[in-house]
Amino acid sequence: MTLYCTSEDVINFTQITPVKLGIDTKKEPNKLETIITKWIQHASSLIDQYTKNPKKENEIPPVYENVCIRITAHMIAAAETYKNTSLVRINDWTVRTVPTEIFSQAEKDDLETFVIETVNKRNSTINMITISGDGYFEGNDKFKWD
Structure with missing residues (x-):
């Protein structure tokens, strides 16, 4: 499978750091890139499944690159949101979080021109032409002369 963006693209777009995801770079120096690359694989797969046009x-x-970056950024935002859900404010009962929709309608709209529609083969019609004598029959028994 083709990856439609790089971890560097996503890091530049989101400005994510290992600290924000709770990664100790002394113990695991490449973990951020590894996690983001895995999420890029998921995002690329979502794009392929949606467009049916890898x-x-x-x-x-x-x-494709832009949508992949944005989908991966949504994954990062969701990860940060899930990590920080214990936010409580005194006398403020309104709770708002980052939307957790990973593959939003905005991304789908951007990919619309690349979507390959599937054909329902069960309901397809077949046109038949019968050649007979001096003329021929074409659908619905309409006789035509040459």
Whole structure:
């Protein structure tokens, strides 16, 4: 499977740091990139499943890269939200969190021109032409002369 963006793209976009995800870089120096690369795989898979139009590494359209970065950023935001859900404010009962929708309608709209529709083969019609004598029959028994 082709990855539609890099961990560096996502880190630059989100400004995520190992500390924000609770990663000790002394013990695990590459863990942030490993986690983000895994999320990029998930994002790329979501794009492929939605569009039914996977791309090869040398033909990635910019919109695939952009949507992949944004989906991965949503995953990072969700991870941070889940980590920090114990926020309580005195006399304020309104709770607001970052939306946890990973693959939003905005990303789907951006990919719409790349979606390949599947054809329902059970309800397809077949046109038949019958050649007979000096003319021919074309659908619904309409006789045509040449």
